[in-house]
Amino acid sequence: xxxxxxxxxxxxxxxxxxxxxxxxxxxxxxxxxxxxxxxxxxxxxxxxxxxxxxxxxxxxxxxxxxxxxxxxxxxxxxxxxxxxxxxxxxxxxxxxxxxxxxxxxxxxxxxxxxxxxxxxxxxxxxxxxxxxxxxxxxxxxxxxxxxxxxxxxxxxxxxxxxxxxxxxxxxxxxxxxxxxxxxxxxxxxxxxxxxxxxxxxxxxxxxxxxxxxxxxxxxxxxxxxxxxxxxxxxxxxxxxxxxxxxxxxxxxxxxxxxxxxxxxxxxxxxxxxxxxxxxxxxxxxxxxxxxxxxxxxxxxxxxxxxxxxxxxxxxxxxxxxxxxxxxxxxxxxxxxxxxxxxxxxxxxxxxxxxxxxxxxxxxxxxxxxxxxxxxxxxxxxxxxxxxxxxxxxxxxxxxxxxxxx
Amino acid sequence: xxxxxxxxxxxxxxxxxxxxxxxxxxxxxxxxxxxxxxxxxxxxxxxxxxxxxxxxxxxxxxxxxxxxxxxxxxxxxxxxxxxxxxxxxxxxxxxxxxxxxxxxxxxxxxxxxxxxxxxxxxxxxxxxxxxxxxxxxxxxxxxxxxxxxxxxxxxxxxxxxxxxxxxxxxxxxxxxxxxxxxxxxxxxxxxxxxxxxxxxxxxxxxxxxxxxxxxxxxxxxxxxxxxxxxxxxxxxxxxxxxxxxxxxxxxxxxxxxxxxxxxxxxxxxxxxxxxxxxxxxxxxxxxxxxxxxxxxxxxxxxxxxxxxxxxxxxxxxxxxxxxxxxxxxxxxxxxxxxxxxxxxxxxxxxxx
Numbered sequence: 001x002x003x004x005x006x007x008x009x010x011x012x013x014x015x016x017x018x019x020x021x022x023x024x025x026x027x028x029x030x031x032x033x034x035x036x037x038x039x040x041x042x043x044x045x046x047x048x049x050x051x052x053x054x055x056x057x058x059x060x061x062x063x064x065x066x067x068x069x070x071x072x073x074x075x076x077x078x079x080x081x082x083x084x085x086x087x088x089x090x091x092x093x094x095x096x097x098x099x100x101x102x103x104x105x106x107x108x109x110x111x112x113x114x115x116x117x118x119x120x121x122x123x124x125x126x127x128x129x130x131x132x133x134x135x136x137x138x139x140x141x142x143x144x145x146x147x148x149x150x151x152x153x154x155x156x157x158x159x160x161x162x163x164x165x166x167x168x169x170x171x172x173x174x175x176x177x178x179x180x181x182x183x184x185x186x187x188x189x190x191x192x193x194x195x196x197x198x199x200x201x202x203x204x205x206x207x208x209x210x211x212x213x214x215x216x217x218x219x220x221x222x223x224x225x226x227x228x229x230x231x232x233x234x235x236x237x238x239x240x241x242x243x244x245x246x247x248x249x250x251x252x253x254x255x256x257x258x259x260x261x262x263x264x265x266x267x268x269x270x271x272x273x274x275x276x277x278x279x280x281x282x283x284x285x286x287x288x289x290x291x292x293x294x295x296x297x298x299x300x301x302x303x304x305x306x307x308x309x310x311x312x313x314x315x316x317x318x319x320x321x322x323x324x325x326x327x328x329x330x331x332x333x334x335x336x337x338x339x340x341x342x343x344x345x346x347x348x349x350x351x352x353x354x355x356x357x358x359x360x361x362x363x364x365x366x367x368x369x370x371x372x373x374x375x376x377x378x379x380x381x382x383x384x385x386x387x388x389x390x391x392x393x394x395x396x397x398x399x400x401x402x403x404x405x
Numbered sequence: 406x407x408x409x410x411x412x413x414x415x416x417x418x419x420x421x422x423x424x425x426x427x428x429x430x431x432x433x434x435x436x437x438x439x440x441x442x443x444x445x446x447x448x449x450x451x452x453x454x455x456x457x458x459x460x461x462x463x464x465x466x467x468x469x470x471x472x473x474x475x476x477x478x479x480x481x482x483x484x485x486x487x488x489x490x491x492x493x494x495x496x497x498x499x500x501x502x503x504x505x506x507x508x509x510x511x512x513x514x515x516x517x518x519x520x521x522x523x524x525x526x527x528x529x530x531x532x533x534x535x536x537x538x539x540x541x542x543x544x545x546x547x548x549x550x551x552x553x554x555x556x557x558x559x560x561x562x563x564x565x566x567x568x569x570x571x572x573x574x575x576x577x578x579x580x581x582x583x584x585x586x587x588x589x590x591x592x593x594x595x596x597x598x599x600x601x602x603x604x605x606x607x608x609x610x611x612x613x614x615x616x617x618x619x620x621x622x623x624x625x626x627x628x629x630x631x632x633x634x635x636x637x638x639x640x641x642x643x644x645x646x647x648x649x650x651x652x653x654x655x656x657x658x659x660x661x662x663x664x665x666x667x668x669x670x671x672x673x674x675x676x677x678x679x680x681x682x683x684x685x686x687x688x689x690x691x692x693x694x695x696x697x698x699x700x701x702x703x704x705x706x707x708x709x710x711x712x713x714x715x716x717x718x719x720x721x722x723x724x725x726x727x728x729x730x731x732x733x734x735x736x737x738x739x740x741x742x743x744x745x746x747x748x749x750x751x752x753x754x755x756x757x
Contacts, residue, residue: 046659053660054526061519061591061631068628069594072605074546079604091608093550203442206435210427219743220443223450226739228689230706231728235449238456238721246452246468278449286743290752328755339598342691346710360600360692367696372604379601390596 080376100377112354112362113378115172115179124170131166135159158392161385178265181354181362181378182385188273188358189337189389196277197330200284205314207285208292218289225282233346236275265355268348272356275343280336284329291325292318327397334393338386359385450732457482457725464721482722497708498730503619504704505687508626512687513680515627516634517642517672519591521664523584523635524642525650530587533578534571541567556612588639595632603696610697621697622704626687633686634679640754641675642668678745681738688735705731 049056080101083094104113120128142155165186172179207217224232238244242251242259251257261267299317308316341360344350350357350365357365359382366375418430427435455471456464458478463469469476486494522528545563548554603625610621645668653663669676691706698707705727712724745751 049661050659054522054528057518057522057526057660057664058528058587060515061635064515064624064628064631065591065594068606068609068624069597069602071542071546072602072609073597074543075605075608076601078550202438206438209431209435211432211435211439217439217443218747219740220446222743222746223736223739224446226685226689226735226742227450228691228706228709228728228731228735230689230691230709231453231731232449234709234719234721234724234728235453239449239452244464244467246448246470248468278446282446286746287752287755290746290749293747294749294752325752325755332755335596339600339692341600342706346713360598363600364692364695367604376601376604379598379604382598383601386596386598 076376077380079372080380082373084372086370096373100373101381103374104377104381109374111178111180113180113182113381114168115183116177117171118177119175120171121175124174127170127174128167131163131170135163154391154395157388161388178353178355181357181359182381184269184355184357185338185340185359185382185385187269188276188340189334192273192276192280192337192340193330193333195273196280196284196333197326199277200281201288201326203281203285204288204292205318207289218286222282222286224279225286227279229279229342230346232275232279233343236271236278237347240271262348263352265352268352268356272343272347275347276337276340280333284333287325287329288322291322295321324398331390331393331398335386335390338382338389453725453728453732456721457729459722461720461722482720482726486723486726493708494727494730497703497705500619500698500702501688501705501731504622504626504702505684507619508623508630508687509680509683511623512627512630512634512683513638513676516631517638517669517676517679518664520635520638521642521668523588523591524639525647528584528587529581531575531578532580532582534575535582537570537574538567541570588635591635592632595636599629599692603693607696616697617699617701619702622694622702625693625697626690629690629693630683630686634683637679637682637751637754638672638675641672641679641750644753645671674745674748675750678742678750681742681745682751685735685738685742688731 083096085092103109139159240261242257261271300313303313303317340358344356344358344361348356350361363375363378419428460479460481463476472478541563545559548559549556610616615621649667650663653667694704694707709724709727712720
């Protein structure tokens with residue numbers, strides 16, 4: 001670390017200890033000054049200010065994050081462990097322990113958060129057993145190869161969550177039951193990210209061909225990312241209308257003129273994923289295209305001369321080069337995907353029933369009904385799932401890549 | 406013979422005549438797919454645009470596609486929003502502009518200062534001090550929550566206590582974290598879903614009487630976008646050669662002068678890209694706006710969403726007008742921002 005700061009290594013917030021250190025005095029006594037400032041009453045203050053520069057630069061950001069991000073995070077867990085009531089302009093708080101989480105996971109709200117459970121079908125059992133076998137094999141492989149207790153605990157958490165989620169899907173969708181907001185959120189993230197990544201990569205590859213009007217396509221394809229999700233939600237509601245929308249003749253021709261996508265769970269989910277993809281494909285497209293253009297062309301041309309096929313070139317040369325960017329872009333996409341709230345809220349308000357309600361929307365509805373404890377509990381469950389999945393993805397894809405190369 | 410001819414046709418269609426040129430068949434497919442995607446991207450925008458020139462009857466009697474051909478476009482909805490009901494529209498528009506600009510300014514300033522500091526100065530906050538800080542703050546929060554102390558007093562005392570203790574015992578702590586850890590901590594705040602923190606933030610703003618004001622949304626948006634600014638700007642600053650700053654320092658320039666007069670002008674491409682990105686994010690934000698604003702600080706997304714609530718059903722034509730008004734500035738920004746991405750400036754950060 002090349003640093004020219006004379007005030008050494010004092011910790012953040014250690015107070016004005018660096019004022020008037022010899023090093024600073026020496027630099028102030030240099031014959032030439034950067035700007036001819038007349039010495040006056042402000043001079044001492046600016047000297048003091050300069051000595052504090054190290055603290056001054058970082059403190060605003062740290063303070064903002066501490067007050068509006070870290071403190072609320074702690075306060076939120078306190079709320080999640082209690083029952084908060086609005087009473088005459090103030091709040092009353094009663095500690096109830098894990099009651100809120102219990103209600104979501106096992107109690108009366110279980111259908112809403114996790115889904116409805118009945119008999120698990122044969123296919124569901126197969127999914128569960130398959131997942132268990134695979135995860136145990138994965139853990140054993142890690143223990144055999146190298147063992148680091150922190151890494152093992154992390155993998156244990158990842159594996160438990162993965163098993164829990166597979167079991168959730170096995171017990172709900174695969175057994176013909178409806179799943180709750182957790183399943184819906186994962187569906188949006190999982191399916192949405194897969195679709196968006198494949199199409200975004202495809203478009204980037206198309207645009208990296210020697211085509212004309214590249215700038216036009218690039219700007220056009222980029223635009224949806226910048227449009228407000230609210231606008232996109234309403235625009236897709238209009239487009240999907242089977243009676244007055246632009247595709248109404250087509251719907252009537254197929255015989256679905258009276259079909260309303262908003263009343264069918266899977267149709268509603270698909271249209272939300274479609275709108276979400278419309279907005280986010282540009283992000284993946286633009287970043288991957290830039291990555292493709294930044295890679296040297298020599299290898300590809302040499303391979304072409306040697307007569308390699310298109311797929312072979314992509315797999316052996318292009319993909320390894322853009323892989324780090326692709327992994328990071330997907331990480332960002334997954335992080336943002338978990339926050340999805342505007343589209344379901346605007347397009348279906350979570351309906352039909354709870355079929356399209358994402359976890360953020362669930363927490364928002366709980367807040368609307370003034371059940372702050374439940375709202376905070378749902379948010380915390382969302383945070384847990386997000387963090388575990390993102391950290392696992394980061395460790396297994398982004399970092400593993402860096403370790404191997 | 407037959408087979409041979411077919412193969413040669415396929416070859417002629419799909420084998421590139423030379424490197425860097427597409428065969429006619431390939432180019433047909435490529436341009437076909439690109440044209441399809443262009444239509445897919447532009448059609449929703451086109452539909453919203455023409456809906457904004459339709460009246461209630463035109464919208465409700467079925468799909469009409471081309472203005473002047475199958476329906477008569479009119480400024481009916483535009484008039485309603487900008488002449489009759491103009492107060493709501495205009496105030497939301499102004500709110501959005503003020504909040505987006507101010508929060509972006511705050512966020513970019515604070516974020517780029519922190520990013521610069523993390524790129525150029527060495528920080529070694531001690532583990533012990535961080536632990537002490539958390540402990541004292543939890544104590545203060547407990548004093549407010551359980552003993553009913555005034556929160557201003559409690560936190561002032563806690564802060565004073567921390568500064569005193571830090572100066573008294575700070576030097577005995579040995580283990581410390583570095584710049585990389587601080588940077589990671591700041592960027593990782595982006596993983597946090599805003600809904601986790603928004604309820605306490607709502608209560609905090611309520612406690613200080615800032616609910617439904619510009620200030621609340623400005624601060625909230627600045628904090629939410631801070632990780633992005635720190636991340637991108639840190640990357641830009643790291644690419645700037647350090648020589649200029651060192652010579653300015655030798656000439657007696659202060660850190661602040663160096664930052665504002667030398668470093669920022671050098672990083673202005675990155676600064677512009679980051680600013681535009683933050684501006685767009687703040688302009689489109691919805692969730693925090695629902696929580697923190699009701700009437701006075703209502704922003705455009707909330708205005709759009711509110712058009713759903715009336716007893717007349719959704720006023721698609723009015724809503725389309727507002728959406729178009731929201732889209733126009735953003736599309737202009739997108740065209741500018743796209744240049745930065747194609748130059749690889751933003752991708753550089755993503756790689757890191």
